[in-house]
Amino acid sequence: MAESGSKKGEDDKVPGRVKEHLCQPCLSKDKQNVADKFCSTCNEFQCNDCSNVHNVLAILKNHKLVSVKEGNPSTTLFEMKNLELCDQHQKLFEFFCEDDNKLCCSTCAIVNHRKCHSVVEIKTIAGKITSPISTLGEKLKEAKKAAESVAKHICSSKDQLAEDIKEIHVKIRQMRDEVIRIFDDLEDSVAKRAKILQRETFENLSKKQTQNKKHLADVTSCLETIESIFKNGTPVQKYIAEHKMESNVNTLCRNTKEECQNLETVNISFHFDETLKLPPLQITEYVPGQLLLKSTRQGDVNSVNKAMKLTPISAISLKKTGDDINETLYSGVDFLPDGRLVAVDNTNKKCLVYNEKLEKVGSYQLSYHPLSVAVISEKEVAITRGIGYKIEFLHVSKCNEIRSSKICNVNTNYYSICLKDDRQFVVGTFDEPRPVRIVSLTGEERDFSVNFPNKIYPIDTSASTYIKSSDKVVITDRDEHTVYIYDIKTDTRVVVKDDQIQLPRGAAVGPSDTILVCCGKTNTIVQISQTGQILSSYKLDMTYPFRVCVSRDKSFIVVANNCPGNKIMQKFKISC
Missing domain, CATH: 2.120.10.30 (TolB, C-terminal domain)
Known part of the structure; x- marks a missing residue:
């Protein structure tokens, strides 16, 4: 009783002192029995008699029981997160098979490893671990760092993808403006050239038109003279006119024939180069470009080349x-x-x-x-x-x-x-x-x-x-x-x-x-x-x-x- 006033932390440090837990089901019956087991599912300490009910009722068979002798079972279970339990039999790992390099519960040791030559208790070899758990921790820290790098890369890739898509819109608008500018320049250039061709062609046609008017007047005058002589002239006059004007008429007829043969029809048109022609399809069917999604795996360059x-x-x-x-x-x-x-x-x-x-x-x-x-x-x-x-x-x-x-x-x-x-x-x-x-x-x-x-x-x-x-x-x-x-x-x-x-x-x-x-x-x-x-x-x-x-x-x-x-x-x- 002299120690009843001591603090809890001080009590735990007294040499030889073991902290005891009482059976909680017994306490509900006004009995004080020392607990032998802890059920993490029921979340209570139990004596052997009370814990035996887990072996009787089928509904309780999957409950996880641990001995209180292993320390604070509630803390152990929380920290280990059931790693100390056999997945198959839901019992504590108590043995280690060195032949198969496997942890075993009591059932595993009897059923699956009875023919093995070296099955030892875990508590006898636990202090002899050559690869401390801290090494696993370092590996996990490296893995965590790599995973965080992957997460950062994924976020960066998503941001870059969004920027790339924005850039596509900008590029298309720039290309559209550039194409419009090119066609505006083309329209001005073609219009200027067309006016020059029109002026040059008009000049040539006007010259031909002037020549044709003179020729038409000569033909008309000659025809009027011949018709007048044929209608009113004497035979002598007709004979003289026939021989006198024959050469002139032949020349006029020959010139007329040449003019008819040299007639030209002048047209002007504009044709695009084949490389500029787009097929007559809707833009949904034909896109004058290509949307490329390129995925490059890090470190794969050497395998490709x-x-x-x-x-x-x-x-x-x-x-x-x-x-x-x-x-x-x-x-x-x-x-x-x-x-x-x-x-x-x-x-x-x-x-x-x-x-x-x-x-x-x-x-x-x-x-x-x-x-x-x-x-x-x-x-x-x-x-x-x-x-x-x-x-x-x-x-x-x-x-x-x-x-x-x-x-x-x-x-x-x-x-x-x-x-x-x-x-x-x-x-x-x-x-x-x-x-x-x-x-x-x-x-x-x-x-x-x-x-x-x-x-x-x-x-x-x-x-x-x-x-x-x-x-x-x-x-x-x-x-x-x-x-x-x-x-x-x-x-x-x-x-x-x-x-x-x-x-x-x-x-x-x-x-x-x-x-x-x-x-x-x-x-x-x-x-x-x-x-x-x-x-x-x-x-x-x-x-x-x-x-x-x-x-x-x-x-x-x-x-x-x-x-x-x-x-x-x-x-x-x-x-x-």
């Missing part, structure tokens, strides 16, 4: 032929859609066509030294030249006949050239402050909205190509042994430097929109991902590879070199 394999198919030696003045140098090559190859010979001023077997089937003499070539369509190619500030367009027929179709004047020195879209090129420059520009098929020039470094590349020290799917420009720097990948949308760049990239020359877009680069010092074709990863490096059987091009279906490549005395062009099959 697979290393390519090259299998040699055919090769030819580019020797000097009978009509060549100098040794051949193919400074530009590109595939036509049907698999034929177009090449430009810089030293001999030629454009040539090869079939799928690399057999020469067409040739056209140029008046200048060509630098590069880009295929525009099934029958049209564009060529850049060393001097003259021009881009020439050639027509290449199915029969391999080549002719010049038009020449566009430009204001910049252009070297490499490739197609950006149906109406524009991406062109690499030389001796210019801007390393790459955009040129339309009509010769209009403009710059990318990218902060390129302030560096001027001399001729043949840099080449460029364009990745349409991601709007990226690739620039090789021969002297710096570097490949730059510029993202036009974000105005960022990836700088690729590697021992495998030595004297990079020509570049092209390969399978899965990876980048293929000719490396002159290592005599290889290096495959680079858009993130700057070296995916593969193929050793070529040639020295100083110079230019590379890829077929439209990304199944073939052709490589031409620049080795004096041993020029080669080789074709490969691409596989992954």
